[in-house]
Amino acid sequence: MSTSVIRLKTSVQESILELLNEQIGMEAQSSAAYLSMAAWCYSQGLNGCGAYFKIQSGEERDHMLKLFDYIVDVGGLPVSPAIARVEKTFEGLRDILVKALEQEISITQSFNRITEQCHKAKDYQTAKFLQWYLDEQLEEEQQARRCIEIYDLIGTEDGGLYRIDKEIIKLKTHEEK
Secondary structure, three states: OOOOHHHOOOOOOHHHHHHHHHHHHHHHHHHHHHHHHHHHHHHOOOHHHHHHHHHHHHHHHHHHHHHHHHHHHOOOOOOOOOOOOOOOOOOOHHHHHHHHHHHHHHHHHHHHHHHHHHHHOOOHHHHHHHHHHHHHHHHHHHHHHHHHHHHHHHOOOOOHHHHHHHHHHHHHHOOOO
16 A cells, blocks of 8 residues: 555654654553543542543543644654553542642643754744643643642641542632632
């Protein structure tokens, strides 16, 4: 089977396509990690936090597919990622919240590296495409930090975990401003 003429050339350098495909893998891994966090929360009776992380998992999958579609649109070959083993057990809810923030920071750093490479390669179209992700990552990190703040402000004494669970889901349902 021969390569279609429309897939023979792309304006995006192969090195940039590789980075974008690596990011697809990172987003897929993040989606799987958030789903695992959701499962743990549900198993602990933290249904609000479970729903929060389940929604977050879906958002990461959407981010992955947006990258996938971009690669297709520029004539590249997107790669369906393999998922490494994800953590299933956690020390507690705060542990999960900190891991979520660390994960978002790692993703932001990755997008910064890709954007830097785009500028070096003078691939301004891909850099422009990535700006949406950089803006999104600012929101993702802010929200992850807010979850930790909610946990720390309320604390777990006297039904605090129940209140934390109710407050965190509000971040996804836009009840908190």
